[in-house]
Ligand SMILES: NC(=O)C1=CN([C@@H]2O[C@H](COP(=O)(O)OP(=O)(O)OC[C@H]3O[C@@H](n4cnc5c(N)ncnc54)[C@H](O)[C@@H]3O)[C@@H](O)[C@H]2O)C=CC1
């Protein structure tokens with residue numbers, strides 16, 4: 001068996017949050033490889049080819065602009081790119097199934113299967129096919145079977161698992177300097193050669209000791225496990241935040257104290273309004289479903305609890321807003337700062353802000369929303385559908401935070417954007433009705449300073465000494 005020839009043409013199917021940045025970085029590091037990123041979504045490809053990229057990711061635009069048209073191409077001509085490539089990444093979406101068996105939990109693999117069939121139908125030369133999307137364990141088996149059942153004479157396939165661990169908002173740093181690159185493949189000579197071929201692409205910039213290889217199933221399961229552990233840490237600290245609120249302990253102090261234990265480490269201990277993003281919930285649901293299918297109900301229940309705790313955290317926070325504002329927010333204007341699921345991204349998928357906004361709207365509030373990277377079209381799309389209110393009458397999306405505060409009773413911080421920490425809160429306060437409330441769902445603001453200004457401040461995981469606002473209630477004075 002000969003080694004695979006050096007990879008010279010890569011096709012990436014799926015120009016989303018993973019396919020776009022991942023293959024852009026490959027193109028920038030491996031200038032001798034032609035990288036073509038393809039998608040069925042024509043407008044997305046048009047945006048990748050324009051000055052206004054379809055996703056915001058710090059550092060991405062510069063790299064795209066430096067390689068686009070050189071060795072990096074964005075195209076809707078999927079067949080051409082597939083035919084020409086010797087290595088194909090499948091980076092399509094694998095959302096939670098919303099119909100049929102496994103509805104609401106299993107991963108929907110229809111896009112992966114469509115790619116497999118397209119590759120099998122149109123390939124006239126051998127390919128390494130790489131699962132980049134997050135998939136259930138043993139998905140590569142189905143992929144392999146579809147490819148092999150439809151193989152043309154003289155064409156062979158090797159299927160590898162190469163899950164992506166980048167986080168949005170830090171994708172480019174994560175890709176340039178990954179903790180590890182994981183490649184799973186068959187334990188056969190051909191499988192090992194395919195692993196070596198993909199590894200050689202990463203070795204251009206990733207130290208070899210950080211490229212780890214496993215069997216295919218371990219690689220697939222490691223991705224689900226990594227996300228499950230990360231989400232579990234957030235749910236764990238959020239569970240403790242509820243205990244803190246009931247006892248007078250402070251979750252930030254607890255997180256600092258436990259995080260200095262080198263066995264635990266300080267990362268992913270930021271208590272919040274709850275985790276969001278397109279993957280934690282989806283991948284946990286998938287792990288729960290797989291465990292149930294494997295007749296492991298105790299395992300399924302264990303991981304389900306991480307999700308339950310996240311729901312509890314979001315609803316606790318939303319209820320607290322209403323309770324604090326005298327148990328009624330009907331017709332009250334509330335300013336939402338942040339709509340993205342985390343800072344440095346415009347992505348709103350599963351954003352806790354959507355949950356909070358819907359809850360407040362159901363309670364009769366009027367929302368004035370500001371997020372530096374989420375436009376009003378996206379906000380209205382995310383809030384549409386489930387509510388019994390006429391959205392355009394009760395939601396305004398502002399271009400700056402000061403406009404969003406005009407006439408408002410409360411500020412609710414849903415996303416930890418850095419710019420929210422340096423706003424002029426005296427100016428915000430002067431535009432608001434009194435008493436003016438701040439609900440800091442991300443624990444990023446200077447609470448003491450806000451209380452000194454006159455705000456009543458509530459946050460996650462600690463009781464604040466709102467002396468200034470108690471004074472207001474005692475004296476009934478208008479501020
Ligand atoms: N978003 C993230 O930060 C991360 C996502 N992942 C995983 O990567 C995968 C992709 O995620 P995202 O990039 O966020 O999804 P996305 O929704 O942003 O992008 C997926 C793209 O695939 C395209 N597509 C779907 N079917 C296609 C087909 N048959 N032919 C051509 N294009 C097709 C869609 O039009 C879409 O543009 C998922 O499995 C996800 O779990 C893994 C790590 C990080």
Ligand SMILES: O=C(O)[C@H]1O[C@H](OP(=O)(O)OP(=O)(O)OC[C@H]2O[C@@H](n3ccc(=O)[nH]c3=O)[C@H](O)[C@@H]2O)[C@H](O)[C@@H](O)[C@@H]1O
Pocket residue numbers: 134164165166167168169227230234267268269270271272273274275276277278279280341342343
């Ligand atoms: O598979 C995926 O999609 C990716 O999912 C996450 O990345 P991402 O969702 O982009 O962002 P995170 O930084 O993990 O944040 C997820 C959510 O948890 C929240 N979070 C994070 C950390 C923390 O300490 N506290 C906390 O509430 C964030 O605000 C956000 O809402 C993982 O971190 C990536 O490794 C993984 O590749």
